[in-house]
Amino acid sequence: VKKAKTAKDSNTHGLTKCRVLLAELEAHPDAWPFLTPVNQKAVPGYRKVIKKPMDLSTIREKLTNNQYLNLETFIADVNLIFDNCEKFNEDDSEIGRGGHSMRRFFDKRWTELLD
Numbered sequence: 001v002k003k004a005k006t007a008k009d010s011n012t013h014g015l016t017k018c019r020v021l022l023a024e025l026e027a028h029p030d031a032w033p034f035l036t037p038v039n040q041k042a043v044p045g046y047r048k049v050i051k052k053p054m055d056l057s058t059i060r061e062k063l064t065n066n067q068y069l070n071l072e073t074f075i076a077d078v079n080l081i082f083d084n085c086e087k088f089n090e091d092d093s094e095i096g097r098g099g100h101s102m103r104r105f106f107d108k109r110w111t112e113l114l115d
């Protein structure tokens with residue numbers, strides 16, 4: 001007998017998917033530029049150019065502090081990492097290529113995890 005889906009249920013399942021996806025992103029070989037916040041003191045231009053910095057450790061902290069309402073708000077923060085990367089890096093650079101590679105990986109994985 002199918003259990004009625006409460007708001008809590010779908011949120012719980014959404015959060016489980018966030019945990020799975022974040023663990024896979026953190027373990028990805030191309031994740032190293034995205035693991036921790038960019039050191040804005042050490043990188044000229046970053047603070048001015050990138051209005052909303054984001055990285056995987058910040059997402060991990062927000063997930064731990066229950067700051068994601070659902071899978072959608074989590075996906076928005078992950079996409080912010082890749083959009084910042086495209087803005088600041090040439091496509092034809094090591095970090096630029098890594099950002100594209102991880103975005104392709106993430107897009108494939110979250111769509112596979114959809115209900």
Ligand SMILES: Oc1ccc2c(c1)N[C@H](O)CC2
Nearest residue numbers: 033038043084085088089095
């Ligand atoms: O050459 C460099 C040096 C530092 C960074 C980048 C490239 N790209 C990162 O997105 C931000 C930090």
